[in-house]
Amino acid sequence: MKVASHQAFTGVPSYAWPACAFSESTNHSVVVFLASNLGAAETLVEETAQLLQILKGIKATAKTLTESDAVVPIFEADCDLLGVLTAIRHGNHTPENPLFIACTPGSITRLAPSAAESDKKELIIQKGDRISLRDVAQKLSTNFGYAHESLCEQPGEYALRGGILDVYPINGQMPVRVDLFGDTVESLRPFDPSTQKSEGEINSVVICAPRDDTSTQFDAPFFTHLPTQSLVIGINQVFSDLVCEPLIKNLPSLLALEETDEVESGWEAHAVECAPAESLLIGKSQDSTQARIELLKQVSSLTRKDMVCLLTGDTQGSTERIEADVKSLDLPKFKPQILSGRFSGGVIIKSGSLTGVLSKGLVLLTERELFGRKKRPLASLPRRRTAIQAAVGRALDFGEIVNGDALVHATQGICLFRGIKPFENRGRIEDYISLEFANKAQLHLPLR
Template sequence: MSIERFAAVFLDSQQAVELTDRLDRCDPAVVEGAPVPAKAFLLACLSRVYPKVAVVAANEDAARTLYEDLQAFIPSECHLVPPSDVWSPTPDAELAAMRVSALEALTSPEGTAVLVGSVQALLQRTAGFGRRLKVERASMLSLADTASELSSMGYERTVMVESPGQFAVRGGILDVFPSNAERPVRIELFGDEVDSIRAFDPDTQRSTAMLDAVEVLPAREEGSSGADPCLLDLVPRGGLVVVDEPNSVVGHYGEFTAEFQARLVREAGLPQATSECIPNPETYKSWDAVLTALVKGRRLYLHTVPRSIPWERSLFRLGIDTTAVKRYRGQVDDLASDLREWLKREDTVVLLTERSSRVLELMGEHGVPAESGEFRSHSAVQVLRGRLSEGFRIPCVGLWVVTDVEMFGDRQIPKPRRAFRTGTPVFSVLDLREGDYVVHINHGIGIYRGLARLPEGDTQRDFLRIDYADGDKIYVPTDQLDRVQKYIGSGDQPPEIHRLGSGTWARTTARVKARVREMAKELLQLYAARAASEGYAYSPDTVWQR
């Protein structure tokens, strides 16, 4: 859904003009009454005025919800910033790549970037990255030197690249999956000259595009110190910092930093503790320090329900006049009647759906003029492919956005806590013996090494110790046994144990899910073809067949 036309109309409205005027004077402003999709629409519009925007959410769930709604408006310009696992000596490569890409988008002088992340993700200090590798076709390149440079940039050398942060060398071919790219690239050499550069699919190994050049950013940020800035400090002068539900942000960050400091004390007291396992106590910038800089710059707060903001003395309050859209739940006659009424008022009506073909058919059957693609006129409903958490109406721009949630009653169900449904569940620690292979739902196959009693606050608590490759280990609280099951393997060979944070387990489960979906699709097509084919009517049984 292109935001350009709607942004132009919204930014010309009296409300938006007053809001941007206040923001340009660095006066604090708060927008109240907007649901999450309307917040996403507002941020997408403001990104046309302030090209660099950082949005602080209270937690990862809130950040992801807002990010997913933003993708409906500015899919290529929004970036989800995940928090790093600072306790792991080998951070997850994909999360590290996401942070590098977001950091590059924010600090690049060109382009528009809207970063969305939890408060701990955006207040984590970063040393950024200084080096990058650029390879052009017909240039000279030493494979040995390039491999060494990629290793120093945090890339892992593997047999075959499967995820960001990996590279492989085979003869005169260099495969690398840049942290800032959606697909890996294959660089083929003729002697020491770069003969071709191609993007390729890591699953099929087939080329998808020919490239003239490729720029490779480091696989992860450099190690930070207590003097380094956080991502919010890197928002340029012409940018905008947005705090979504600021009271919740402060509350969550206070709990997070208290837990972080308590864990530092616990980990430092363990006999196996090393400096490599314990992060810098100044990893996260204090909220008070952030406020000192925040109140001097351009800032906007978002509240669904009006509330005070303790650290702001005077606020420009803007109530976004948004209304919910009626839930039709499959009653297409009622929907068609309302659509015709809105079109008579020359409102802009957008049906944002993942069933665009079917919706166009329904509009035709009920006599509602409809067009696919971007806006052309007020005389027809615009049917666009996409998804929002729910629809909304903004009267000041005459905009209606109706989604599958309103049309058909579809609802994005929150993902429940994952638990094993099959296999051999562990109901008690007595079901396990030291040395047993076990499977943790998030980290994969490891070896159970018994119970460990560790301090937690003023008390002691029991944990299951599970070991992984290269000395990695996790401690699982005994009240989370549903996260662990006994390993059941086929054959006599022991399973392969991987390092924590290598991404191997996530890639394996993702491949299995993809293959299961493909199998389900084939079965659906098979049974649909059977159901659609003509049958054969046999004659009734004769006396000889009875």
């Protein structure tokens, strides 16, 4: 169903939020995920984006919009704001390349620079442009207030060496290396500030000036910058927050996902027939393997023709075990999609409750139901990369400890140090500290 007004999906447990958000967002270029808790909004963005990738092969760009508080400094919040505005203005987003934004009532209503002021405070460099690096560096220093450093490692810094300019836009997530051949921009390469190694190539970079506290440029709420056809999805009665009143009055496409049947006056209600997948575990065997087999048999009987059935595991080992269990059932008509994915919990949605790909219904099982895992922690979307080592890395002297040494984790207790190992995270290789706990349980902490 196309969201053309203020709608509320009722009777929707939290595990069904990503499916509902996916179903309703597929025709929108920009989708805002609104929650009173930023972590909840980021988790919904991450899980909805996973469904979009799995079911339609589309990768969304995910951004977080923050507001300054005791945890987020003013500069960090301004960097987030300018980064989201840049994505809206220059990202060329479409339903096939959507922008997902996680935010809170405070951040979506915070003041932002007008489009006219933004134009004055932007510098766009494109591949093939003819420029003077020294003129650009002068503008960055004088007009934008960027700091000239020997190495470009933090937002708002630049480094000039011969025919190469490194600049870290405050609206970006990593610095960019501008390489010239003569006076022509030959390449634009984002790079990791920790290693100074390039990671791919881009066609253009937008560089924003920082906020000017003496200016009146921040003169309109952020939500006024959203494209007309944007969709704002709110959870846990967030639209009842008084701060959200301007959204209700000014934005045409709002969708509330509510666990109860209560709906505010003026909202069109739609009941979603669904239930948490963990309800299928009632009466199952206490033996985890046997319970999983019984669960899969029950799911096979529930899954009708054209109904989407997803079995997900957090790790490769989990997915391989699921594949083996499904194969052992020897049920020719049971053909679920088995894949790696992190979801808070599974859900069963009846046919006809949603539209599009999920119109015939959905069965989603996760690590929580299949392996008895605890609920996953709230997600945190990628932020800016810097050369500052993570606190865990600064706290340990790796010259003094070796593989097998005992350590004490602040919340998990005694463990053994198992070295520093590389793992892939969001398409790039990063170093992690590997810790081993009782029963061979492994925990990997990012070093950077």
